[in-house]
Amino acid sequence: MSDSIKITGARQNNLKNVSLEIPRDRFVVVTGLSGSGKSSLVFDTIYAEGQRRYVESLSSYARQFLGIMDKPDVDSIDGLSPAISIDQKSTSRNPRSTVATVTEIYDYLRLLFARVGVPHCPAPLPDGKHCGKPVQRRTAQSIIDEIMKLPEGAKLMILAPIVSRKKGEFQYIPEQYMRSGFARARVDGVVYALDEFPELQKSYKHDIELVVDRLVMRPDMISRVSQSVEQSLELAGGIVQVLDADSSKILTYSQRYACVDHPGEEIPELEPRLFSFNAPQGACPVCTGLGTRMEIDPSLVFNKNLTIAEGAIRPFNRFSVDAWYMKRLEAVAAEHGFSLHVPVRELSDDVRKLLMYGTGEQKYRVELGNGRHYDSTFEGIIPNLERRHRETDSDFMRKDIERFMRERKCTACKGTRLKPVVLAVTVSGLSIMDICNLDVENALDVFSQLKFDDNEMKIVKLVVKEINARLGFMNNVGLNYLELGRAANTLSGGEAQRIRLATQIGSGLQGVLYVLDEPSIGLHQRDNDRLIKTLKHLRDLGNTVLVVEHDEETIAAADFLVDVGPGAGVHGGEIVAAGTPAEVAQNPASITGRYLSGAEKISVPKKRRAVEKDRKLVVRGAKENNLKNIDVEFPLGVMTLVTGVSGSGKSTLVNDIVANELTARLHRAQTVPGDHDRIDGVKQLDKAIVIDQSAIGRTPRSNPATYTGVFTQIRELFANTPEANIRGYKAGRFSFNVKGGRCENCQGDGVIKIEM
Template sequence: MAKNSIIIKGARQHNLKNIDITIPRDKFVVFTGLSGSGKSSLAFDTIYAEGQRRYIESLSSYARQFLGQMDKPDVDYIEGLSPAISIDQKTTSKNPRSTVGTVTEVYDYLRLIYSRIGVPHCPKCKKVIKQQTVDEIIDKILSFENGTKLQILAPVVRAKKGEHQKVFESAKKSGYVRVRADGVTYDLYEEIKLEKTKRHSIEIVVDRIALKDGISARLADSLETALKLGNGLVIVEIIGGEEMLFSQNYACPDCGISIEEMSPRMFSFNSPFGACPTCSGLGNLTEFDEDLIIPDKSLSLREGAIKAMGWNVKDPGTIAHAQLSGLAKKYGFSLDTPINELSDEHYNILMYGTNGEPISYFYKYNIEQPFEGVMKCIERRYKESFSSYMRAEYENYMSSITCPDCHGERLKKEVLAVTINGKSISDVTKMSVRDAKKFFEEIELTDTEKLIANQVLKEINARLGFLVNVGLGYLTLARSAGTLSGGEAQRIRLATQIGSGLTGVLYILDEPSIGLHQRDNDKLLATLKNLRDLGNTLIVVEHDEDTMFAADYIVDIGPGAGVHGGEVVAQGTVDEIMKSKRSETGLYLSGAKKIEVPSKRRDGNGKFLTVYGASQNNLKNIDVTFPLGKFVAVTGVSGSGKSSLVNEILYKKLSAVLNGSKKKATNFKKIEGIENLDKVINIDQSPIGRTPRSNPATYTGVFTDIRDLFASTNEAKIRGYKSGRFSFNISGGRCEACSGDGILKIEMNFLPDVYVPCEVCKGKRYNRETLEVKYKDKNIYEVLEMTVEEGLEFFKNLPKIKRKLQTLYDVGLGYIKIGQPSTTLSGGEAQRVKLATELSRRSTGKTIYILDEPTTGLHTADVHRLIDVLNTLVDTGNTVVVIEHNLDIIKTADHIIDLGPEGGDMGGTIVCTGTPEEVAKCEKSFTGKYLKKYLKK
């Protein structure tokens, strides 16, 4: 049986209720169910954790200490397991050095092919450069004046870790007297100690000479010796002056520019050999921005135009007031003049100083000194500050600019001058994956180049092909990995796995359809079936209808969420699930339950928010109008420019104007209609906290009310306890043995870390005295352990607490614990906690809410509930803007803005706008095509 099935007995992880289940192997299996029902607990925390743990335990104890350890799940036994690979959404690197090219490993192959068949050109005159002979090097050196002192060095070690004692001993035996290590010259007869863990560059000093007549023979001998030692490289240093690298390999005869022998590391922006020295391979620099330091130029200095710390001119007792008064007096302008009315000369003096010209001002004493300028002063303070708080404060006034030397291409000029078929490595990474694939398929090479590059080209084309197949053909290889959505990052990892061609593996995927338009979903499903057909088992946690209809087998977990879930409600083929009366999923799949299309669309309040000239990323200078007082859906295929428009332009600008944030929006001309709004709220899926101390109670603010309630009890008043006594984040009421964590972590080296309940408080986080204070026979720990549903009943007579818990219940989170650590909440749950927090606040009716794919992780039943919540927000006069692919959400919107028509460089325009009915009639709209059948349903 175990050969054909995975048999699980007694699974009790998290909320699973001791379930037994048999899952077919080598099939495409979908786990579905309401959010919080236990799908991830079964798929990831039980099946994946056990598969990974067993595989790791088959390795040696030495190897295991270097691998992430998996806890043993709470299950009696599992049979028929294969080594498991998890492809989830949480593993995108936020490292600015990580790009689509590096993550998919395509860039590694590009570096290899460019280093082997690339044609180097001079970065100055663009001529093809070739190897230098010893005679050419001698001629170049002899062109310097007589009497010039030189030393000739042979580079023997270049940026390698180690102590390199053998190198020094070998040089000493060969009769050399001096070496230069990391720029410092040493005598070989003294002891040289280098740090083993750092990279070092070592050159042997071959000769030291002064140029004079008749020196060429000695120079030739020394150069030949140095070139032999340095494998074709020699460094000639003019003592007290410049240093030149000569190569027997490549150099431009006219400009005299040499490049070392081409190697893959030379094309890496993460290596000092290839990275642009100005930006260290990041492609951009961070510097202070005048528009962030003075965001509103209609204000005067006295009205507080300069927002940076230390420039308060309102208070006459500050040094800033004294300096700027003296500056204004000397140059004839006023502290009451708006910044935008200052002359260019006065503005430059204010921002960049008096250029050494002293000004007189009185601050405790009469002082006369030059004024360094607001910008230069802030830059100096930032560099001199040792306080992390001060540095973080100043960093709020910085913005990123493209590197002026490499223009965002990350590499040295010499590297960017190496081409294949006229394209540099940077040109290729700037292409979309689709275009790069076409370039390499049509590449023209000589017979010799074909022999060298065939194998590499095969790997590049295969990887690019996999990316196109999973619907990511619109991405560029240079795109930063940190800007990818969870779904995009997951599909990149999926493409990498298909490339590995493994069989007999258990793949567990977490909602791979996220961020994917219905049009691209078919490609994804074909990819998943291909992975299954190779001989692998696929378990996909998913809510998407198309995926369920394509699956071989479905397991529906439920029936409810949290404590109401954790059981197998139904399992079998899609037809069997649809026949099940107990399965919520089946009812929606069969159409017995459905999300209705509204009978009437809202008219809005007649006001508009209009973005003019949006050109962020791939947006093509478009004007977009958002009607206010409506439910607006921004749609389009993946990569069409939805996030660029809504998150990068609209949200950042509104946030800066309405909320006073220091986010800077660029790449648009203007936004009209902001005066019709009073605040903007972005409800995303980022965690509500990164530590177990953060929880829904602390985030929504209900914890403060609960602590105040406990502090108001007679027992607390008798003991003199204030509300701080009931916080586990500060000393006083918490258990000090575990600092209020309730658990202690014990590190076990090559076994998983063990978490044990604190022996003193038994996991209750508070000391005995605090727990003796009770409200309605419950102490603070017992209240935090209640579910939101239980809390509603418990606090039904306290309107302030009840209102906040009610909103958590209304968004479908009645099953979570009031004090549940935020680290255990899913992205969808975190987003709904934020939504509930906003709902619990008093509405002004002039708020705009922005949500980016709020249906992530939500079952159709939860989507139904979410739509009701969003409609509540709009019905009170607010505006809701949603970026979404889910057609149930789109069909209920009042207004759709459809971007496209394709992704990447073929997107970025408005395809059509209007009601769902109007968009469904649009022939050019892919969204309209799929929306048509949903409106008919």
């Protein structure tokens, strides 16, 4: 096997026919100015060719599912391994993905809880809490022993509940069970002979129990009781009821997971899918496992400066005064003594509440004109919008209503995503969501202290080992602060990249080319050393680690350094220097080398812009996530930097609180700000712009000119030339997105696809 990767004649993008030899099984860093051609060399050439060759080695059947990358513009690449890219672009946007699911930790947690979890009774109590008693399956023998303890002489009926709270007529029951030798059934609390089975209304829910045996309790009846109990358990799927004829008291026994005090609150069979919020067995039925749901925001409903007659109800401001809904509002206003011609801000809180939530079943006389009228209820603005959003099949209608909605934590599951019955299963006193609410560091402590008996340890030994390994890898790449239940779509590009890096280390692959894009981005200098150790560990497994990086510590730690430049764009695309960091530092042609050697350095500005003390944005009582009720002042008109170690709360403060609050107040965005008391000084701002790491191009034709809007001016410039005027060309003629000006052979893509 070759001990190096040899690239010859690379011309992808701005690369100028470069040739380079990179050592294999080493930690290699590629650096250079922004736009110099680093990514063109590493991702668009080396990785693309490595991935393409590997996919081409598979069968044609497998290739159709993977998709093959375009061949890069390069003469040859020798010594290449199968390549895996860990970049910052492929963060999951799925709202169901969490840190635990993308690292597969959640899969192992589901297996752990399904095998050694202890179920507890989820029955709600009057004080709002849950019963919480540990529940176990009852064996047939324990049920028999319990019944035999009943007082001698008690008149008992042993029942098999075959229908429980179900609608229907159930006329098949008499014939079916009379053939099996049964004579009686208890229907909705009344005992009937099967040949006198009542006619039931199919629109009502019914309870039906077969009378398996009737007896007067004596100590010598254990054989008869055993036979009757086992027959009932078989007929009713593991449930038997005992009715005391004198007191009419019913005792319910179950072979399923159920509490003695609440036999009706059963816990289903413990299996991994029960603990999944992506499966109907475990997901909260209200939010379907998302943990959040769209709800009408009352603050978006009214324009308080207008009257209702002028269109103050924003969702209905297109209705005319004569519209039927407005006539109904007039009837409500007349009944409750308020006017539709008064600004909403002057209406009382009770009236605004009445308008938003309705008046239940109260009837109103709605005048339709010409002596006609109609009696109607008033359901309220918010229930009306929620119903229409739920029932409509129109995407336009749904999106129109969603303008007045915000995403909020699900009130049914409190954001846990799971049913109460699932959260009632614990391991060492913790539910699966209790563990997901821990950060990586605390989760490591919990799993290092878990105790299991010998039988349980045989079952979960490998499961706990895998969980600890993945937590350890995440801790080593500086992600110890991340909660396992944190949504994956809230992670920064750097965090998502380091999660995938930890997952790859856990895979234990050897002989692979790993390609990474600035893994240190967003990482505090304190955690850099751990990241570098992780990258070297990946190398020591027998892999080549190729990193595009600007961080000085990472560059200095490299086994081999490649400097691409000397400038950006057309002024770059060349290999300026290649060798060890010490060799590059001595190369006078390398800008990176001059900074490494200390010949050049970034000077601290001597003069800074003055801060106006009166112009500031003040956050009061920030309490979201790990913020401890802090007050923060941000001066306006200057550049302010928020820094701190990874996980200290920077993003929570800036993004979750400040950005979300400003976009909600200034632009009526649907974002929900993090927990805080208030923000002062917002009136000094007229807009808030959030610049994040999300991709900007939505179509293959997008480019910097179209995204920035410059291309519109360019097209208008060409449309105003004399030749364009003579030919009658408008600005649209110079667009590659519409017919007329674009090349119809490629339809404006610039490339054509040829079936091979």
